[in-house]
Amino acid sequence: MENHSLPFLHPSLPNHEIQTNSHGDEGKRKKLEAEYQCLGAKNISEDRDGKVKSTGKKLEEHNESRKQKFAFQTRSRVDILDDGYRWRKYGQKTVKDSTFPRSYYRCTHKGCNVKKQIQRNSKDEEVVVTTYEGTHTHPAEEFAAHQNFEIILRQMQP
DNA sequence: CGTGTTTGACCCGCGC
DNA sequence: GCGCGGGTCAAACACG
Numbered sequence: 001m002e003n004h005s006l007p008f009l010h011p012s013l014p015n016h017e018i019q020t021n022s023h024g025d026e027g028k029r030k031k032l033e034a035e036y037q038c039l040g041a042k043n044i045s046e047d048r049d050g051k052v053k054s055t056g057k058k059l060e061e062h063n064e065s066r067k068q069k070f071a072f073q074t075r076s077r078v079d080i081l082d083d084g085y086r087w088r089k090y091g092q093k094t095v096k097d098s099t100f101p102r103s104y105y106r107c108t109h110k111g112c113n114v115k116k117q118i119q120r121n122s123k124d125e126e127v128v129v130t131t132y133e134g135t136h137t138h139p140a141e142e143f144a145a146h147q148n149f150e151i152i153l154r155q156m157q158p
Numbered sequence: 159c160g161t162g163t164t165t166g167a168c169c170c171g172c173g174c
Numbered sequence: 175g176c177g178c179g180g181g182t183c184a185a186a187c188a189c190g
Contacts, residue, residue, distance in 0.1 A: 089163055091182055104181070108162085117181090164187070173178090 071131040073121075084140030085109075087116060095119065112137050 091104035100120040107114040114134040121127040 086162095088161085090184090092164080093180060093182095096179065102180090106182095160190090162187105162189090165185095166183105167185105168183075169181085171178105171180095174176090 069131060069133050071129060073127050073129050075126045075128070085114070085136065100125075107134075107136065109136075109138055 086108045087105035088108045089103060090106050092101050093104070094101045098119065098121070102117055102119040105116040105118065107116070114132070114136050116133065117131045119129045119131070121129060
């Protein structure tokens, strides 16, 4: 409330738990939660150099910038929540245990490699699982983030 | 024209 | 080693 940016995009935010509003797939949710916590604990190195010549892995930069993942669920009809950032879709895959595909977004900014994936639950169509990965290195645009901030907060509280 | 979406191919880790 | 599941690339396309 004191900042313009959303709380789940802050680097200093601890690992928030996934909203346990689902009345089904509790085991799966717990598994997902554990996975996310594990991912948040360890650092994920991104080495996607296999495109050109994957003769060997280049670990030139093993910086300790741990990519944190943060997932939460919201109840909304539309799966695109404008959080004040500009996202460019770069992929869409179908997950096995879900009838709806999962969309992959990336923040369109120079040097800001923040990824975000949006998945809709197959059981409850209204439930949208949003997973953020990384931290923005630039301020967000301030047009409608305020409104959506309130909406998301309202949806996140039990 | 510039920017974002679509969509199949490709890559990679993992289990068998 | 091979198939599968998941993540990404990038060319083609759509739209202002």
